[in-house]
Amino acid sequence: MEILKRDYETTFVLKPDLEDEEKQTILKRVKSAISEHEGEVTEVDAWGKKQLAYEIKDYRSGDYTILEFNAQTTVVNELERIFKIMDGVLRYLVVRNDA
Structure with a gap:
């Protein structure tokens, strides 16, 4: 049975x-989480x-x-879990691309 994969951003x-x-470490961690779930970064x-439109944690x-x-x-x-525990991340959003 084929595993259903969807496009995300x-x-x-x-x-x-x-x-x-530190930025590269965060990016590598996100990419490895995707590849661990048989995903592919495009x-x-x-x-x-x-x-920023408004101040977040004292950052402009x-x-x-x-x-x-x-x-x-x-x-x-898994991505949302990773973003929540990383200190360097201010905000994140994961959406599915339907188009």
Whole structure:
């Protein structure tokens, strides 16, 4: 039986004062969580530092990254768990791409 995979997109905002090595560690952890659930990252778009619409945890800017991938539905729960426990993540959002 074939396992159903869907297309997803996640956007996450990191603290702007993180070192490049710390940002890469977070990105690697997210990618490995996707691949552990038999998913595939299709595109990574690092926007860099952008001004936030409102202050989050005393930060006025954040480092944005958009990641597109396809995976099983179980990967969403795992990604949200990872984002919640990482200190460098200010905000995150995982959505399913229907188009």
